[in-house]
Amino acid sequence: MCFSTVFDIVKNKADQLGHTEKEMYASLKNEKVNKKDILAYKESGVIPTDERVLNGILNYLDMSKTELELTLGRVPEGFEDVFLKNTKEIAKLLEKRKEAKKEEQNTVPAIAPYYSSDLGKLYKGDCLELFKQVPNESVDTVFADPPFNLDKEYDEGVNDKNTFSGYLNWYYKWINECIRVLKPGGSLFIYNIPKWNTYLSEYLNRRMNFRNWITVDMKFGLPIQKRLYPANYSLLYYVKGDKPKTFNVQRVPLQTCPHCGREIKDYGGYKSKMNPNGVTLSDVWSDIYPVRHNSSKNRKFNELSVKLLDRVISMSTNEGEVVLDPFGGSGTTFAVSELLGRKWIGFELGNCEIIKDRLENKGRDKKLFKKVYEEKNKLFPDKVKELRKKNGLWTDDDFRSDNEKVLNGNTKENKHDQISLNLK
Ligand SMILES: C[S@@+](CC[C@H](N)C(=O)[O-])C[C@H]1O[C@@H](n2cnc3c(N)ncnc32)[C@H](O)[C@@H]1O
Structure with missing residues (x-):
């Protein structure tokens, strides 16, 4: 187990000592650390920089700063080279535990599904x-x-x-x-x-x-x-x-105004270069x-x-x-x-x-799913396409016939889009 905050290390020590929270704060106060000082480290992984607070906490924990950093799961500052020189010994120590865990895993009974x-x-x-x-x-x-x-x-x-x-x-x-x-x-x-x-x-x-x-x-x-x-x-x-x-590319419709059907963002003017199956998902x-x-x-x-x-x-x-x-x-x-x-x-x-x-x-999910697929892998969903045509705006139908890939419906990408939905 390793800790992510100094507060949690202090709290764990209090549990080991059998201290209530009140007793913990009282003991810290004896070390010149007040409640506000320690609460500042409740949701942050940093080590106190104020020496009074740090020393008070270390006294309560009966730890050195190096031990505190190790308990936070880090290589202590200034010891990186020692750590690197001794990786063999450290690895041996850790691997012993891994073997024990493996044995535990081999004896797992099978559980019946719900x-x-x-x-x-x-x-x-x-x-x-x-x-x-x-x-x-x-x-x-x-x-x-x-x-x-x-x-x-x-x-x-x-x-x-x-x-x-x-x-x-x-x-x-x-x-x-x-x-x-x-x-x-x-x-x-x-x-x-x-x-x-x-x-x-x-x-x-x-x-x-x-x-x-x-x-x-x-x-x-x-x-x-x-x-x-x-x-x-x-x-x-x-x-x-x-x-x-x-990795199957997913495509979404071009964003359009719900009232007039115009594009909301500029597509750069290269409409015929756009994929009629939609814009690549970001x-x-x-x-x-x-x-x-x-x-x-x-x-x-x-x-x-x-x-x-x-x-x-x-x-x-x-x-x-x-x-x-x-x-x-x-x-x-x-x-x-x-x-x-x-x-x-x-x-x-x-x-x-x-x-x-x-x-x-599955009725409800099939309905929701159909709705998702009305918009998926299309440059314009059918309703938007109708609206755009009514308002004299271009649609992918204008250049679809030029695009052999799509006519064949046979690109690698397209194959994934045509998944056989189990919606019957
Ligand atoms: C945020 S919800 C998941 C919602 C889900 N994605 C959905 O769309 O309905 C998290 C779920 O994890 C379950 N859960 C919490 N702790 C768990 C654990 N240790 N093992 C298995 N399930 C757990 C909770 O009961 C809860 O139903």
């Missing part, structure tokens, strides 16, 4: 336990939308309030499992608020290859005093190894909306839209490949996998009946 379909299996329980069932390098894409540690309401037994370090340590554990189960070239997507994804990104950069930080433009919560109004989620996209084994997604309406909602709390999952799964997998989601929620990932003909593995600690129901009654 629900199975022809394409997938849903398991009820804690993802860290359930991951043990999944063989190394057997999954093509992992999509994870975990609780954000915002103290939100979930099913009984699901905790969304952890300490800063506690949350990150838990995160690192299941990320390691995601990396283990991914095939070489497999993709990992992690959806969270930007604050947490900055830490995860730092962790992942040392283990996988960065592809994109996708900004999902969506307001959440209320404005916060003296801060910018939070209006985006972050979707991290990493691959295991040098390059993705599967890393800013402004067309994903929260699932708020009761008619499209499967449960009370957080649920992602099928559009987002369709994008992730279509982009990173082909038909028959395997998608894993450790935080099933309402089952959006599994519903979309079914409709796209992907195999899937799902975990959920809370209510699994909602997911089972959703997968057994």
Whole structure:
């Protein structure tokens, strides 16, 4: 276990000493550190620069500054060369533990799924336990939308309030499992608020290859005093190894005015050079909306839209490949996998009946999916095309016939666009 903040290290020490929070603050006060001083390090990984505060904390912890840095999971400042010279010894020490862990893994009993379909299996329980069932390098894409540690309401037994370090340590554990189960070239997507994804990104950069930080433009919560109004989620996209084994280009319509159909942004005037199948998807997604309406909602709390999952799964997998989601929620990932003909593995600690129901009654998802495909891989959705024609504006029909690639409908890219949707 390693800690992410000095506050969490102090809190852990207090727990070891059997101190209540009040006693902890009283002991720190004896060391000339007041409550405000220590609270400043609750959500930040830095080491105090004020000597009074640092020395007081070190006295309470009975640690040197070097030990404190090691406990924060870093090579202590000024010791980088010693560290590099002794990597053999350090590696030996760590690998001993790895062997012990491997043995633990070999003795995992098989767990029965809560629900199975022809394409997938849903398991009820804690993802860290359930991951043990999944063989190394057997999954093509992992999509994870975990609780954000915002103290939100979930099913009984699901905790969304952890300490800063506690949350990150838990995160690192299941990320390691995601990396283990991914095939070489497999993709990992992690959806969270930007604050947490900055830490995860730092962790992942040392283990996988960065592809994109996708900004999902969506307001959440209320404005916060003296801060910018939070209006985006972050979707991290990493691959295991040098390059993705599967990457299918996704295309979106040109943005147009809903009233007159004119382009909102300048396309540069090269209309005949535009791909009639749409504009290449960028890393800013402004067309994903929260699932708020009761008619499209499967449960009370957080649920992602099928559009987002369709994008992730279509982009990173082909038909028959395997998608894993450790935080099933309402089952959006599994519903979309079914409709796209992907195999899937799902975990959920809370209510699994909602997911089972959703997968057994696919009507609502099929409707939503049809809507997504009315706009996907088209330069102008049909209604927009009609409006533009009515207003004397150009459409892709004007140059489509010149474009042999599209007439044949046979480019590699196009083949992926024509997936056989299981919508009957
Ligand atoms: C943000 S929601 C996921 C929503 C989902 N993406 C959807 O579209 O419906 C996170 C889910 O993770 C589940 N969860 C929390 N901790 C878990 C754990 N340790 N193992 C498995 N599931 C967990 C929660 O019960 C919750 O349903």
